Structures are given as C-alpha cells and as structure tokens.
Amino acid sequence: MSVEAREARQPWILLSPALTAVGLLLFVPLIFIVVYSFWLRTASGADQVGFFLDNWQEALTDRFYRDILISTLRIAAITTLVCALMGYPAAYFIARSRGNKAILLLMLMLPFWISYIIRTMSWINILGVSGALNTFLMWTGLVSEPIQMLYNEPTVILGLVHFLLPFMILNVYVSLDGIDMTLEEAATSLGANRWEAFLQVTLPLSLPGLAAGGLLCFVLGAGTYITPLVLGGPSDAMFANLVFEAIITQLNWPLGSALSLMLLAVLGLLVAIYNRYLGMAQLMKGLG
Amino acid sequence: MRSTSGLGWHLIRGWALLVYVFMFLPVAVVVLLSFNDSQFGSFPMTGLSFRWFVELWENEAILRAFETSIVLCLLTSIISTTLGVLASLALVRYRVPGANAISTLLIAPILVPEVVLAVALLLFLNFLGIHKSFALLLFGHVIFTLPFVILVVQARLVSIRREIEEAAMSLGANPVQTFFQITLPLMLPAVLAGALFAFTISFDDITGTLFWKPGGVETIPTQIFAMLRNSISPEINALGTVMIVMTVGLPLLGVAVARRLAQRSGG
C-alpha cells in the first residue's frame, strides 16, 4: 500500500469509533423520529400511521412555536454572552495563577456534585423573599420590604449561567493554558501596554476555546427545559419545554418529533455556520 | 513574573473570586442544610445535627444508587474521552474531506433535545427487540458526553503547533511514539477537562437515564427525581456534602501534607 493511501486511511480509522457510535445511537434512532413526524396523533391517544404533513404545517406556520423559538434563542444568546463576560477573566486568572490550578478547576465542577434539580431549587434559599440576600438587605436597612427577585426571565438566565459557566471557563482555560506566556511579555517589551498586548496576542490565540465554550453554552442553553420550569414565571417557557410537553405530557409523539426536528435544524444550522466561520478549520488558518 | 502583579491582575483576581462565590452559593445552601435538624430543609435552621449523615450511611438505596452513578460515570468518561480524543486528532491533524460536516455530526447529540434522543433510542431498541441493559445506559451517556470532549480537545489541539510533532518525527519517533510522548502530554489539560466534563455531565443526567435505565438500576439523579413528589430527603444533601468534602478536601489535604513535608526537608 502506498504511503498516501495509508495517510488517507488513518483519519478514518481514528474517526470510525466516534462516527459509528453517533451514527448507530443517534442518527439511526433519529430516523424513527423523522418517520414519526409524519404520523398523526388521534383523539384516543393512539398514533395513526401514514404520511401526514399536519404536524409540520403546525410547527412551521403557528406563531406560537416561532415566538417561543425566537425567545429561546434570545435567552441562549444572552446566557452565552454573560458566561463569556464572567468566565473569560476567571479562566485567565486560573491559567495565570501560581496556585494549584487543578484544584481551582476541580472546585469549579463542585456544584455538579449537587444534582441539577437541587441546585436550581436552592436559589429560593438565596434570592427568595425570606432568602439570604433579602435577609441581609433588610438587616442593613437598605430595604424595608423584601424584594421579589425570583421567577422571571432574569432568574432563568441566572440559573442557566450557573449551570453553563464551568463549561465556558474550562474551555477558555484549556486554550489559554496552551499559550506561551512569553509571547505577551514580548509584546509588552516591544512597547505595547499590557492591555494592548492582551488584545493583540492573548485574546486572538484563545479564541478557539472561547468559541468552543460559547457554542456549548448556546446549544445547551437553547435545549434546556428544567431551569425555566423551576426558576421561571408562568410564561417563561423555552422551546425544549414544548417538545417535552408534546412528547411526555400530551403523549403526542408525532408533533413532538416535528418540533424537535425543527429545533435540531435551527441549532444544526448555527453549528454549521460556526464550523464554517468560527470553527476549527477557520481558526487553524488564522493561527497558521 | 510581571503579569501577575499590578492593578489589572488585582481586578481579575477579584472578579474570579466573585465568580467562585457565585458558583458556590447553591452549594453552600445544600451543605448548610445537610446539617439541619428538621426534615424539610429550609432556613432558619432548627438546629445542628449529623443525623442525615448517619441515615445516609444506613440508606442502602441511596448508597447503591451512588455506586451505580460512580461506575457509570467512570466508564462513560473513559469511553467518551477515548472516542473524543481519537476523533479530534483525525479532524485537526489530518486533511479529512468534509471535516466541517463531520464536526457538526459529532456535536449533534447535544443539539437534539434529550427527551427526543431518549425516546428515539428506546424506539430503535424496541424495533431490534433488544431489552434495556446497563450497556445501553452506558452507551447513551457516551453519546451525549462525546460532544463536550470533542469540543474541548479540538480547541486545545489547534493551538499545539504541528512543528513540534514534526520535529519529533524527524528525530526518528514513529507516529505512535510521537503521540504518546509529545502530543498527549501537550493536550493533557484538554483530555482531563474532557474527561471531567464527561464525568460530571453523566453524573448529573436525568432525562436520558430515566428512559434508558434497566430494572433495578438507579442513579442519584433518578432517585432524587422520584423523591420530588413527596420531598427530597436531606440525606441527598448529606451525600452532596460528603462528595464535596472528598473531592476538595482530599486533594487540599494532600497538597498541604506535601508542602509541610517539603518545608521540613528543605528547612
């Protein structure tokens, strides 16, 4: 066998386990979902087999779904932005600190030992009317009446940020850690002030991590359904709630399938754009 | 070390401290409540007590679920990290036709709402006539933790210069040696981060686990979920506290002991 042929085969050998797993356990099962999306749920609860476009027509034309999809994307975008603003400096601190980095990173993952539901529900003890913050504010005399802080869109975002921030920080950290610190120092010695050196050297080099973290935050944020249930008010629902309700509460798998394929399409499109313009190939060119 | 001094650095350190405080708020609540005397956790605490730790120790169901969770997460994180590292290497180090598309495909598991993935996989198994098993649960977890590993490892790999690997090869190392001696150590932080992601995501997963678990298999989150209707037992808070003490306390203790020993031998 020629060297080129072996060279060409190697990546596929490396890729095959992951591709097989995702293909067999995600894409083949998704075929069922595609098929289901053309069935129809009858009033009695049973599914009618056939080729109906009703679910798709409903999912695509009804303003209800479009509105919630847009607000879901908006919430995910805000969450991602907040995560980036909060997470980048923290990641920078970990990467450049002289302390024990492993412990700093491990500490970041600690909240995950407390199950998601409990973590989310425990905000009531912090931000609730008789929670820690209100008690503190009343004690200092800053307010005389407890402030109602929970159960609105900002608290949904707060819950999401708390869940997603570690992903952002770890991704950025991993990138920053790979950057040679002397580069920044070289830039400062060439007359740039530290801020300029950061902007021109460190930030561009850490973009892959920031982009990967951002993508994770956005996609996970857009697919969440428990946070809005626990931390949102009556009308703070996200798209995954609709999918969950259709599939679980209403047992309307055909409609739920159409809705989830719609979400998959929108998020998939965003990832494709990311891969095209911000993705690895693009970043490599920038670095090369 | 010029970069770790000055006003900018102090601001960054202060900011990072705030971020940690934010991350720890709910953790603090849970840890405090695990010492609460009364059953339905709420402040102000009625009294200090270790009874939930004692009851946790005697609660077989929760301990068994904890064991299952740990085994499941460890296996998930090993398999997922291995698959993820291999795939990332292929995507970053080789010229693969359609690399962008493949990248998107491999991230797809987190684009599908989990409940849909859960139902779809069950339908597929049903179609094949295969019953649920622990292996299925494990593979399910591998699927949705894979994207986390791939994203973080790829991001690190891009920033490792190809020239270093090429230099090793030109010095006579074969590709496998190069990988284990040069590339792997360089991307180790990302591999560990990926493994940590996979572990925690798997540890925290509810939806998929609910659908895929075979009879008699419960994880900590499914146990909690099943308690929601009545009330979550404070033993769960106690378990969280124990885990936190173990994950932070032991390494910190190790570091402290090492430092003490180093001081003694140095002084």
Add this chain to the structure above:
Amino acid sequence: MTDKMDTTTRLERLRERYMNGDLDRRGFLGLIGAAGLAYGVQTPFARHALAANVSQVRFDGWGGVVSEAFRKYAFDPYTKQTGIEVVDGTFGGGDEYLSRVKASPTGEYNIAHLSGVFDYARYHNLGLSSELNEANIPNLKYVIPKLVDVFRAVTDGKLSCVPYDYGTTGIAYNRKHVSDDEMKEKGAKILIDERLKDKISGWGDWRTRIWFGALQTDQDPNNATDMDAVWDAIRQHRDLSLKYWGSGAELMSLLAEEEIYVTEGWSGRIYALQEQGHDIGYMDPPNGYGWQECLFVIKGSPMEPCEELLNFMLAPETSIAVAEGQNYPPALDPQKVDLGKKIPTLPAFDPTGKLAGLTFADPGYWNGHEAEWSKTFGRVQKGY
C-alpha cells in the same frame, strides 16, 4: 448469573495465557473487547430468558419513603415466601412513565403505582390494561368499595389494578396573610383574587387548572358547559400567579419560604408542612378535587405472581407504613381494618369509609377532552 461466571472465567484464562506469553498484546486486547461485547449483548437476552420462567416481577413507583416502606413490608417478605425477586424502579411522574412503557416491549414493565382514574383510563385506551383474577388478592376485600367501583366502570366490571391510597388537591394558604374566614367566603376564588397578585401559585397541570377554573366560574368540574369562561379564569390565575409549581417538593418550599401565600396543594404535602410547625391552612372547597392512586398491572405481565405481590402490598401493615410515609390515607376501609393512630389525623381521611365528601374526576369526561385541553393549556400557560 451463569453468563457472568462464564465470561469471568474466560477472561481469567485469557489473562493467564497473556501472562504466559501465548498471546501478543493486540490479540489479547481484541479478545477482551470481543468478550465484553458478547457479555453486553448477552445480558439483555439473558434477562429476557429469566422473565419467561418468572423469577422476578418489576415494580415502578415513587422513591424515598414510599419505596423504602414497600421494600421493607411487601417486597422482602414476598421474595422470602415465593422466591420471586421484586426489581423496583422509580419514576419522576406518571406521564414520563407512560412514555417509557409505550416505547418499550410488552412485559418489560409489570406493576406501577399510578395516579388513579385518569391514568387507569389512559392505559386502558392504549391497550395496556390486564385482567386481574380477584380470587388471588384476598386483601382486596378490605378496600373501600367506592374506590374500586370507579375502576370497574372503566374496564367493564373487571379490574386491571387495585386502589391504593387517596387524597385531595385543596387550597393551601398562609394564615398570616389569609384568614380562615376569608377562605370560607372566597373558596376557590381566592386563587384569582387581585389582592394577592404575585403571591399566588398553582400546579402547572392542565387537569387541575381546568378543575379549579370550573370551580372559580361556579360550574360542575365534571361537566363544565362554558369552557371559554374556564379558560378566562385560567388566564386570570396565570396573570396573578408568581409561578406554577411542578412537584411536591417545590410546592412545599414555595409555601415554607413565603414566596406565595395561596395555592392549590396536595393534602399530604400540606399536612407535612403543618407537622413541621408552619402556619399553613388547608381547605377543600365545595366540589374539591379528590383523587386516588392505584397499583396497576400492565398487560403482558405474569399475572399470578403480580396478583400475589399486590396482595402483599395491600396488607394492612404495608398500606399503613406507606400511608404514614407519604401522608395520604390508604385505600383500606377504616370500618374493616384498624389503621392505627396517625392515619385518622391525615387530611382527606374519611372514618366512615364511604368517601361521600370527595368528588372524583369522571374519567370518560376528562380523557375525552384530553388531547384538546392538554394542548390548549400548554398555550394558555405560556401567555397565549
């Protein structure tokens, strides 16, 4: 178990050969992989084969105190007597469980602790009901007849389940902010009282919302004629509400932390709060919402072992232990069985065993509208 032993010994032998140098490393790893794969594929079939000669029965229910009580008082004695193992699983809610059952092969799930009549009728409509041989469940004679009759009506006089416990969804209120007198005067309408804006909550469940919507518009909850008025009441409640709750744990923390002053609540959960010393009142308004839970046997299950297990679970000591754990009275008739000290103090408990004061949902009426109403509520809930 035999499969596992085989695999283990096979691996052990392989390792020896590897240590002796008979096998190169690649061959060794490959064989281990193959063995692991074979084990992984084999297990599900082995499980299936076991199910054929009934060595185990699968039960699914709520976790925590409930499953602990079942394990101790019913499952362990049952296994001791019959040799059949009870594999217990848990779920987070009835809807989620039904989705799982629907997506799994018949026979995978056997007995489940379901919310009474609705789910019973739903499972029946989906062709998932079975037919119990009541002669095998002698303890059924202790059960309150009214609870059994509701089920018989759905399945033509036969039973696919046994009733297990009952409770009400009434109105819970913080006595510091809402007086008993005000509650008596306003009843269900307190939940749409402008004065309490943002201090109101409710369960985000379409049936409960429609039931209380009917009460708020003075209609019969089992036969509302003016649905537009009901939906308006639901919207009004939504606009005044701080949030919807989704679980008993959440209901309790919202009330205990004084985030809200009034909400509907499950009787057992409010009782647990009162037990803890919180000054929370509980009232079942006229035509209040009564419900019951049952132990349902799913089609395709081994019937005789299941019936025997049901008998163990219905035994007074098991019933009482479960009831005291979750604070809902058992389905046993207090006229026939001594229920101990605590149960008579539980809300919704009826010492006469007639349950004349409770209104249960009419399954035909509710399930007939399920598809339409659950979907409409999904929208109304989100502000549409």
